[in-house]
Amino acid sequence: MDDGHAGSAIRVGGGVRHRYNDGKLLLAAGRTALLKHTGWDVEEDGLFGAPPIRVAVGEEVHISVLKALSLLGLGRSRLTRVPVDGQGRMRPGALPRLDDHTVVCIQAGNVNTGAFDPAGGHLWSCS
Helix, strand or coil, X not given: XXXXXXXXXXXXXXXXXXXHHHHHHHHHHHHHHHHHHCCCCHXXXXXXXXXXXXXXXXXXXXHXXXXXXXXXXXXXXXXXXXXXXXXXXXXXXXXXXXXXXXXXXXCECCCCCCCECCCCHHHCCCC
16 A cells, blocks of 8 residues: 555564565665655666665664665665664654655664664654
C-alpha cells in the first residue's frame, strides 16, 4: 500500500555476515523505492543522473552500514549523522527534516550496549 509515507522493514537474523547481507538488501530496496517514487527506474537507468538520496544514521552507525552504502552507490557525503543518547540510540528529536528523498537506517541492537533505536511509526513519518 502506498500512502505517501516512508515504509518500514523489520529484519530478523543473526551473525555479522547475515546482518551485513540483509542490511545491503534493505538499503537497496529503500534506495530503489525512493527513486521509483520520483519516477526514476534504477534497474533501467542505473544511478547516473538519479535524484539525490539522503541517508540518516546514528552517530554510532556500524561500519557494515557504511560499507553497504558505498557498494550501493550512496556515498558517505550523503550521510547525515544523528546524535545518540548514552546508550547509542538515535534521538528522534535530532533527526533532520524527513522527506521522500531520505532513508533512515535504524539499528536493532547497538554493538556496544544492545540498545535499539526507537522505531515507532509516528517518529519517522515524512512531513
